[in-house]
Amino acid sequence: MERIYLDNASTTFPKAPGVGERMKELIDTAAYNVGRGGYTAAYTTAERVLDTRERLARWFHFPDPSGVIFTSGVTMSLNLVLKGLLRPGDRVVTSSMEHNAVMRPLHQLAGTGVEVVVADAHADGTLDPARIEALLREKRTRAVVMMTASNVCGTKMPYREIGALCRAHGAIFILDTAQTAGVDDIDAADADILTFTGHKGLGGPQGIGGFLIPERLCGEITPLLAGGTGSLSHEEEMPGFLPDRYEAGTLNLPGIIGLGAALEYLESQPAGAIARREAELTDRFLRGVAAIPGVRAVGLPTAAGRAAIVSLDFTPLDNAEIAFRLDSEYGIMTRCGLHCAPRAHRTLGTYPNGTVRFAFSQYNTEAEIDRAIEAIGALVRG
Secondary structure, eight states: OOOEEOBTTTOOSSOOTTHHHHHHHHHHHOOOOTTTOOSHHHHHHHHHHHHHHHHHHHHTTOSOGGGEEEESSHHHHHHHHHHHHOOTTOEEEEETTOOHHHHHHHHHHHTTTOEEEEEOOOTTSOOOHHHHHHHHHHSOOSEEEEESBOTTTOBBOOHHHHHHHHHHHTOEEEEEOTTTBTTBOOOGGGSSEEEEESSSTTOOOTTOEEEEOOGGGGGGSOOSOOOOOSSSTTOSSOOSSTTGGGOOSOOOHHHHHHHHHHHHHHHTSOTTHHHHHHHHHHHHHHHHHHTSTTOEEESOSSSTTBOSEEEEEOTTSOHHHHHHHHHHHHOEEOEEEOTTOHHHHHHHTOTTTOEEEEEOOTTOOHHHHHHHHHHHHHHHHO
16 A cells, blocks of 8 residues: 655655765764864864754854754753743743643743733634734733744744734744744744754754754843753853853754755755645645535635645544544545644634644645545545
């Protein structure tokens, strides 16, 4: 049975060309520890790490590569930033569409005396910037944190407008780009701190990501992790400069080098080509499932304003059974459930049963989309 991978919102597969080969080459020939070894080979590996920092800075239009901080991914980045920034008595605003990578750290912080305010999105996942503005006017707010697009239904958030509102009201704007980085053109200037993961749209391996932070905010965020950096080793305080302040311990060198290879591939593609390709596939899928009775596509009706993500509700059928049968009978890989975003499902009206999520990438084909539509129709008709 031919397998069809439609779970790209979890992780993109396949990875960008050259990623695995570049990682293997590093492990086999150059896995020296940067910032520790006092020899030429270690310095050469350090230059390759710097190359990936510089590529990320260019990709996000960020002026200072030293402000590109490597972590294990968006979840670690958001924990580092939120817990390093917010103090008891501070107020933080977010949306009802957020992933648990935002909501769980905020829940923990609420237990320490941080005030967490959630702005409700509409039933299609859209968020009115006026709701955020009203909250910013209501009371002094330390930070606003939100995603660029929903991992449940793909609805894109008006983050550029909200970033402008944050600047006007003196709030720090923290952006989660997990579902759109590598596909959409995201400008780091639209946020104060941008978090990213390497294994989704950027096409890199799992276990690597990070955040972009300007020098002016370096003193605002207390490092969550402390340890060796290879710099200022005579001091027990963490360094006060970037990137060392937030990079305690040994870096994930294979992940960084693999991400660098993925960025090389992205840089070779025509501007906007991947986004256009994914929008075409998403529209094709939406048109096809719209003709099937008993299937509800959650969120916006077309690919406009969407990432390449479509969640389907098969009520009164069992969503989990549909996902199982898609895999076992048709070889179609999806994700079923709440997608680590229960508030989003409450907003969309799909809690507690969740949805079956289909997420596309540039590597999918029209034939695969059509096979998925045919399989859904067959399962619904019984």
